[in-house]
Amino acid sequence: MIQVSNVTKKFGDFVALDDLNMHVERGAIYGLVGPNGAGKSTIIRHLSGVYKQDAGQVLIDGQPVYENQAIKSRYAVIPDEIFYFTQANTLDMMKFYKDIYPNFDEALFKKIMNCFPAINPKKMVRTLSKGMQKQVAFMLSIAARPELMILDEPVDGLDPVMRRQIWSLIMSDVAENGLTVLVSSHNLRELEDVCDHVGIMNNGKILIERSLDELQTSITKIQIAFEGDMPKLPEDIQVLKKITNGRVHTLIVKGEPRAAEQIISQMNPLLMDVLPLTLEEIFIYELGGENYAVKDIIFKQGFIQEKH
Amino acid sequence: MQSKTSFLNKALYKKNISRTWIPGLLYFVLLLICQPISFIISTANIEDDWYSQLGYTMEMRLFEHMSSQPSATFSIVISIVVTAITFWYLFNRRDSYMMHAFPVSRRSLYFTGLASSFTVSIVPVILTAAIMSVAALASGAGNISCVWYWALITAFTTVLFTSIAMFSLMITGQLVTGIVFYCIFNFLYLLMEIAFRLTARILVYGMDAAMNGIQYNCFTPYLFILDKIKIISNVVTDDDYTKVIDFTYEYTGGKYMIGYTVFAILLIIFTYQLYRFKKLETVLDFISVPFMKPVFSVGMSFFISMVAGAFVAGMIEAIRVLSYDGRYAIAIVSTLIIGAIIYFATQMMIEKTLRVFCLKKTIHCVIYSVAALAVMLCMRFDVVGVENRVPKLEDIAWAGIQNDYTMVFTDEMEIEAFRQLHQNFLEDKKELRDINYNYRDVDGKRIEIRYKLKNGRIIIRSYPVINTEASVVSPEYLAATQPIIDFLNNPGRIKQHIIGNIWDDCEVRGMELSTIIDIENGKDYNFVYSNFDELSTTEKYAKFQRVYDAILKDIDAGKLFQQNFAGYEYNYKQNQKRMLYNDFNFTIYNKDKVYFSDENTFQDYVDTYSANNPSWHEQNIYVNLNLDCTNTLKALKDEGFYTSDEDLMTNYTFDKKYEN
Numbered sequence: 001m002i003q004v005s006n007v008t009k010k011f012g013d014f015v016a017l018d019d020l021n022m023h024v025e026r027g028a029i030y031g032l033v034g035p036n037g038a039g040k041s042t043i044i045r046h047l048s049g050v051y052k053q054d055a056g057q058v059l060i061d062g063q064p065v066y067e068n069q070a071i072k073s074r075y076a077v078i079p080d081e082i083f084y085f086t087q088a089n090t091l092d093m094m095k096f097y098k099d100i101y102p103n104f105d106e107a108l109f110k111k112i113m114n115c116f117p118a119i120n121p122k123k124m125v126r127t128l129s130k131g132m133q134k135q136v137a138f139m140l141s142i143a144a145r146p147e148l149m150i151l152d153e154p155v156d157g158l159d160p161v162m163r164r165q166i167w168s169l170i171m172s173d174v175a176e177n178g179l180t181v182l183v184s185s186h187n188l189r190e191l192e193d194v195c196d197h198v199g200i201m202n203n204g205k206i207l208i209e210r211s212l213d214e215l216q217t218s219i220t221k222i223q224i225a226f227e228g229d230m231p232k233l234p235e236d237i238q239v240l241k242k243i244t245n246g247r248v249h250t251l252i253v254k255g256e257p258r259a260a261e262q263i264i265s266q267m268n269p270l271l272m273d274v275l276p277l278t279l280e281e282i283f284i285y286e287l288g289g290e291n292y293a294v295k296d297i298i299f300k301q302g303f304i305q306e307k308h
Numbered sequence: 309m310q311s312k313t314s315f316l317n318k319a320l321y322k323k324n325i326s327r328t329w330i331p332g333l334l335y336f337v338l339l340l341i342c343q344p345i346s347f348i349i350s351t352a353n354i355e356d357d358w359y360s361q362l363g364y365t366m367e368m369r370l371f372e373h374m375s376s377q378p379s380a381t382f383s384i385v386i387s388i389v390v391t392a393i394t395f396w397y398l399f400n401r402r403d404s405y406m407m408h409a410f411p412v413s414r415r416s417l418y419f420t421g422l423a424s425s426f427t428v429s430i431v432p433v434i435l436t437a438a439i440m441s442v443a444a445l446a447s448g449a450g451n452i453s454c455v456w457y458w459a460l461i462t463a464f465t466t467v468l469f470t471s472i473a474m475f476s477l478m479i480t481g482q483l484v485t486g487i488v489f490y491c492i493f494n495f496l497y498l499l500m501e502i503a504f505r506l507t508a509r510i511l512v513y514g515m516d517a518a519m520n521g522i523q524y525n526c527f528t529p530y531l532f533i534l535d536k537i538k539i540i541s542n543v544v545t546d547d548d549y550t551k552v553i554d555f556t557y558e559y560t561g562g563k564y565m566i567g568y569t570v571f572a573i574l575l576i577i578f579t580y581q582l583y584r585f586k587k588l589e590t591v592l593d594f595i596s597v598p599f600m601k602p603v604f605s606v607g608m609s610f611f612i613s614m615v616a617g618a619f620v621a622g623m624i625e626a627i628r629v630l631s632y633d634g635r636y637a638i639a640i641v642s643t644l645i646i647g648a649i650i651y652f653a654t655q656m657m658i659e660k661t662l663r664v665f666c667l668k669k670t671i672h673c674v675i676y677s678v679a680a681l682a683v684m685l686c687m688r689f690d691v692v693g694v695e696n697r698v699p700k701l702e703d704i705a706w707a708g709i710q711n712d713y714t715m716v717f718t719d720e721m722e723i724e725a726f727r728q729l730h731q732n733f734l735e736d737k738k739e740l741r742d743i744n745y746n747y748r749d750v751d752g753k754r755i756e757i758r759y760k761l762k763n764g765r766i767i768i769r770s771y772p773v774i775n776t777e778a779s780v781v782s783p784e785y786l787a788a789t790q791p792i793i794d795f796l797n798n799p800g801r802i803k804q805h806i807i808g809n810i811w812d813d814c815e816v817r818g819m820e821l822s823t824i825i826d827i828e829n830g831k832d833y834n835f836v837y838s839n840f841d842e843l844s845t846t847e848k849y850a851k852f853q854r855v856y857d858a859i860l861k862d863i864d865a866g867k868l869f870q871q872n873f874a875g876y877e878y879n880y881k882q883n884q885k886r887m888l889y890n891d892f893n894f895t896i897y898n899k900d901k902v903y904f905s906d907e908n909t910f911q912d913y914v915d916t917y918s919a920n921n922p923s924w925h926e927q928n929i930y931v932n933l934n935l936d937c938t939n940t941l942k943a944l945k946d947e948g949f950y951t952s953d954e955d956l957m958t959n960y961t962f963d964k965k966y967e968n
Contacts, residue, residue, distance in 0.1 A: 011589055017905050048409035075412035083397070083406030085323055092326075099319030100411055 001024040001148060002047065003179045007056035009042060009204075016042045017053070018204035024182055024197065029174060031191035031212075032184040033283055034201030040184045041080065041220070043201075044152050047182065048077045049110060060148065066130045073102055075148035076141035080156065082133055090121040090136050101144035109143035138166050142173060151183040167194055192279040200286055206277065208286060212279070219282050220257035223250050224264060225271040234252060240285045250287045252277070315419040315688045317412050324424035326395045335386045336432035343436050344443040347373050351447055362545060363552040364447040371541035374454040379461040380469075380533040387469035388441045388476075388490050392483060395474070399483040400827050404591045418583050422576065425470055433462045454539050457559050460535055464565050468529060469494075471572040475579045478586065479600045481593035497527030503611040510618040511687060513632070513695045513741050514734075516768035517756055529568060537561025552931075594657045596841035605654040605665065606676055609647045610962040617643030629748055632741040633865065640684045644677050651676055683961050695737065699759050699767060703783050710756040711796060712871045716906040720803075729795055730757060733771070733788045738789065743774050750778040751875030755792075758910060766912060775874035793872055802869045805906050810898040811860075816852035817926065818895035821944055823955040824962070833966060835891065838949050851947045852894060858943035859931065867936045884960040888933040892944075897926035912931055 003022035009017040017039050024030045034040050045051045049065045049072050058065050065071055082092060090113075098104040113121065116135050120129065124137055134157055138302045141149060151169065155163040171194065173179040185191055191198070192212070199209040208215065219240070225248045226231070233239065233251075237260050241252040248271070251258045261274055277285070327698075349368050397403035407417065437459035441452045476490035492499065505518040512518075515610060524531040537560060544554040582597055590596030590647060595604055597940065621639035624630065630638070651673045655664040685739065690696065707723045710714035717723050725935045733740070744752070752774035776790055795801070803811045822835035840848050862868045896903075902924055944950060957965075 045405060045588075048405070050405045050408045052587070067413055069413045069416075072409070077406075077409040078410065079402070079405055081402040083403045086327060088323075088326075096319050096323060099322075100317070185563050 001028070001061060002030075002182065003057070003059040003062070004043065005057045005059075006048070006057060007043070007046065007053045009039075009046065009051060009053050016204055017046070018039055019056070020201075022199055022206050022209065024180060026180050027174065027178045028197045029170075029183065029195045030197045030199060031183040031195035031279075032182060032199050032201060033188060033191065033279070035185075035287065038201040039114055039204040040201055041152055042204075044077075044079070044150055044182070044184055047150055048072075048079070050166060073100070074146060075150060076101075076135075076144045076146040077150045078137045078141055078152065078154055080153040082137045084125040084133065084136075086126060087124060088126075089120060089124050090139075093125060093136065093140060094121075097140045097144055102144075103145035105143050105145050108145070109139060112139045112142060112169065115169070131159065131162065134158055135162065135166070138169065142169055145177070146179070148180045148182070151165065151185075153185055154183060154188070155185075162259060163190070172192075188280040188283055189278070198279065200283060202287055215279075215282055216276055219277050219285060220255065220260065221250060221275040221281070222253055222257075223248060223271065223273045223275065224261060224266065224269040225249065226267070226269055231267055233267075235236075254285075256292050314416055316423055316689075317420045318418040320412060320416065320420045321424050324394050324421060325427065327396075328390050328424065331389050331393065331429035332432055335382070335429065336435060337341075337402045339382070339432055339436035340439065342377060343373075343440045344356045347440065347445070347825075349441055360649060362550070364543065365555075366444075367451050368541070368552070368555050368887065369545050370444050370447075370449040370452070371454050371539065371555075372543065375456050375539040375541040375557075377458055379458060379538075380465045380530050383429070383462055383465040384469050384494065384530050387466055388473045388487060390414075390425045390428045391470055391473040391477060392487060393422075394425050395477050396483070398477065399481060399591065401591050408588060414583055415580070418580050419431070422470070422474065426467070429466045429470065430463050431843075433459050433466070454541075454557065454559075454790075457539055460771075461533075461561075461565070461868045464569055465533055465537075466655045466853075468568050468572045471575040471579070472529075475575055475582075478579050479595060479597045481591045481596040485594055494530050495528055498522070498524070499529070500611060503615045506911070507614045507618040508694070510622045511636060512690070513737060514769040515694070516754065516772075516773055517768050520768055523765065526564065526567070530940055533561070533564070533568075536564055558645045570715065585801045594660065601658050602672075605651060605658065606679075608654050609650040609676060610680055612650050613643045613647030614684075616646045617641075617684075620646075629745055631745045631842045636688050640681065640688075640879065643680060643684060647680050648673050648677060672877040696734055698727055698734070701727060703763075705762045705763050706758045706909060708758045708760075708906065709796070710758075710910060711753075711873070713796075713798065713806050713869060714907045715801065716904075716909045719807075725795065729792050733792065736784050736788060739782060739784050740771065743785065744772055747774050747778070747780060750774045750780060751878045752873060752876055755873070760909075760912065773873040775878050776872065777874065777878075779902070789873060796871045797866065799866070802863050806869045807863075807929055809904040810896055810901050810925075810927075813901065814896040815849060816856045816894055817897045818893075819855060819949075820891070820893055821949040822891040823950050824889065824957050830965070840948070854944040855947055855949070856894060856896075856942065858939040859937075861939040865939070867934070867938070868931065868940070881960070884963070885958050886934045886936065887959045887960050888935065889962040890933060890950075890955075891930075892933050893928055893930045895926055895928045899925055901925065903927045 002022065004020060004022035007017050007020045008015065013215075015061070020039070020043060023044065023187065032040050032043070042051065047055055047060070047065060049067065060071050063071050089098070094106070094109055098106060113119070116132075116139065119135060119139075121130055125133060128136065134154070138154075143222065155166055158166065167190075170179070170181060174181060184196070195212055197209070197211050198215055200207045203231045210218070230244075230249050238254040240252050240254050245252040257274055261272070264272060347370070350373070351366065364372075397407045408414070418660060425614070437455050440455045444452045444455060472493055473490050476493055479488035480486045480489060501522060502519075505515070505522065508515040509518045513591065524535055526532050539559060540558040542558075543552055543553075544556075544557045545551060546553050586596060595601050619640045620642035621630075621635045624638055625635055652664055655669055656662055685691070701720065701724050704723050704727075706716050706718045708714065709726070709728045717726050739746075743750075752772060754770055754772050756768065756770045758769075761767065774785075776786055776793060820837050822837055825836050826832075826834050827834055840851065843851070859868065903926060905927070931940075935941075935956075941956070
């Protein structure tokens with residue numbers, strides 16, 4: 001569905017996207033994660049047809065996005081900050097969406113509106129709370145019956161009930177209509193629940209792009225304890241991080257977990273547990289190699305010491 | 309859903325209208341007040357008012373009313389207001405990103421915005437014209453074409469100003485800057501001309517009066533349209549303003565409208581290309597079009613520093629007398645320093661940071677400074693020949709000079725003689741440029757020379773001159789200036805240009821000499837005039853004619869209307885003892901010949917009302933009498949304007965007697 005190939009974008013001397021490649025399958029829910037300033041919003045603006053890349057290609061369904069009205073009418077974008085016309089209420093916005101999106105389903109819109117009883121459709125949208133404005137954006141976008149939804153921090157500002165409501169609407173659209181979703185968020189816990197594919201971005205590049213299952217099995221947490229000192233691990237095992245607490249050692253190991261488990265078990269540990277990592281942990285440990293490791297900062301007698 | 313090739317998007321059009329209808333409505337109300345309501349109120353009592361007594365018809369009232377209606381003034385304001393609201397989304401990141409994420413092409417966004425702007429700002433004009441037409445027809449005016457010509461002018465100016473507004477808004481990412489650019493672009497040429505003229509006024513020899521010659525041209529559309537594209541209503545009354553004797557009207561500026569419309573269309577297309585390639589990350593940037601950045605930076609630096617540099621030189625010269633080269637050196641140094649400061653200041657505005665001092669920008673600044681220096685040196689060495697320019701004879705409609713009196717020459721031989729004198733005057737510029745520096749103690753004044761060209765342009769030059777009778781002045785200076793004085797003091801020329809073109813074929817219809825009498829025991833005074841009421845008109849005219857003949861004799865003898873280049877202070881005491889305080893004037897008249905006013909022509913003052921008025925056949929002439937005008941004084945005494953020499957009082961005597 002989405003094919004981004006070797007895209008570069010510069011703002012003056014600053015390289016926001018650096019030869020970026022990205023691929024999203026039709027029907028996938030793709031989570032785009034990355035630290036602040038990684039370039040997530042920039043690539044989303046390219047996919048929305050707002051920015052034009054300096055180099056490379058941004059294709060949706062094999063067609064360039066920029067200034068492509070036909071392609072843009074097949075997907076909906078919910079940016080982190082949503083725009084509504086001044087003086088327009090929800091019904092006015094619905095009429096506008098109906099006029100510009102060919103597949104807009106007014107009946108569906110009214111149906112969805114029932115799920116959001118707190119929203120007064122005759123009240124100016126700009127006067128609604130930020131969360132309510134987000135809800136209106138979802139109502140409008142889902143009713144546009146898009147093939148692809150591009151969401152930038154979509155549930156930011158929504159209460160937990162509303163988040164669940166929104167995600168359930170999206171998931172049912174994915175299940176029933178094969179909707180493809182690209183979602184960028186800092187809430188990795190939430191993405192873990194909904195995404196089936198993840199792309200981790202840093203410094204304008206996609207570092208890792210995999211299905212969530214693959215990703216979760218590519219990094220493992222292994223807790224081991226030995227009778228004496230821990231023997232030196234063979235170089236076949238790529239340890240991203242090692243934390244020692246008494247005789248218990250916690251290793252974050254990259255690569256096939258079974259192979260690591262087999263090698264370590266031959267070293268006769270007293271204890272060995274293999275634990276799965278959360279997306280948040282994967283994010284932190286993967287970016288550790290990209291100079292983005294969370295630093296252990298100790299505040300002591302007014303001095304700040306960084307312990308690597 | 310619009311087709312892929314659609315220029316207009318219905319949904320967007322409706323949304324744009326819903327956001328701009330309020331200013332459109334206010335505009336409509338304003339037009340209604342200015343047009344039908346004001347017309348109905350002013351003509352409500354036509355049966356009794358002054359206009360109906362004069363014989364004005366309702367049609368004349370309508371044309372007078374419509375000719376006074378502002379057209380471009382309304383449209384220059386409404387265009388930017390409506391366009392700014394329509395394209396508001398371009399100046400806010402959130403709005404801009406969202407609008408461009410919608411499945412609407414930039415072409416649709418642009419042309420739909422344009423169409424809705426035109427709708428909101430032109431529909432009120434059409435509605436007003438329709439209502440005005442009904443009001444005019446109901447009032448009895450048969451010809452309502454002027455109403456629709458006004459609507460046409462206003463609609464076309466709206467198209468023009470909207471195109472300028474769109475261009476201004478498209479080259480920046482800040483709304484306020486866009487509006488400022490709109491104001492600047494509308495008056496850019498005029499501002500540039502003023503900058504050049506201000507500089508030239510201080511630095512270029514002969515351009516002291518440069519600020520007087522500004523004429524609006526098509527590059528300053530607002531002022532040019534007001535001047536050239538309008539309804540002219542001409543209601544002519546009789547001499548005593550008691551009856552309308554003629555009524556004509558004219559619609560001017562059709563060809564300019566076509567020209568401006570073509571320009572507006574081209575600008576709209578060009579602006580669309582800017583929008584097509586506009587990078588949306590430039591929202592909130594001071595300038596969002598790359599090629600405009602150096603234009604803005606260099607343009608601002610150049611014009612501001614040039615004017616500021618000239619002003620610095622002018623201010624220093626006000627403190628101490630400078631040679632021409634000294635003044636120029638100060639101007640050049642000041643211009644370069646101020647230019648560099650402004651260059652970096654504009655870079656700060658463009659880059660939105662104070663950190664612009666890098667090698668690359670310094671090199672750019674040096675290149676700019678070298679270019680600015682080259683321009684200043686070109687001005688100094690008069691590369692384009694402004695200082696030496698004396699127009700060709702075949703190009704000149706008239707030539708004129710203003711010293712103590714104003715003379716305008718329309719005769720080809722006189723113009724050529726004057727041209728030669730001017731060219732001769734400019735031969736030795738080095739001497740002339742520094743006369744105030746070289747002869748600091750010699751009194752002097754300024755003379756102004758003007759040429760009106762056949763193409764309508766006026767060339768104005770102004771030169772400082774000094775007293776040719778001063779012993780220290782060089783022979784070169786005398787050779788350059790004395791012929792001009794001799795030319796001006798030619799008796800025939802004085803009669804023709806100071807008395808006027810009817811001097812030898814006129815009736816002297818009035819003449820007054822004031823005598824001064826004491827009141828309040830000599831503490832105060834009154835002017836007394838002889839009116840000769842006891843005489844018949846014929847006798848009076850004959851009396852005036854005899855004095856007039858004596859005046860002509862004194863002119864021939866070089867006693868009256870003599871000019872020089874001496875300053876007011878020169879021989880002040882002697883002059884005061886010679887010049888009479890008594891006020892003297894006379895009126896000449898020729899019923900067949902229109903009086904040619906040298907003064908009005910020189911100032912390019914056209915009074916269409918007076919030009920159609922028979923009173924323009926006469927002129928009142930004021931004469932500063934002096935004790936040397938023996939013929940005139942004798943004639944005045946003989947004819948009874950005064951009786952004893954004590955009735956005459958010199959300025960010196962007057963000051964002495966009534967100084968308190």
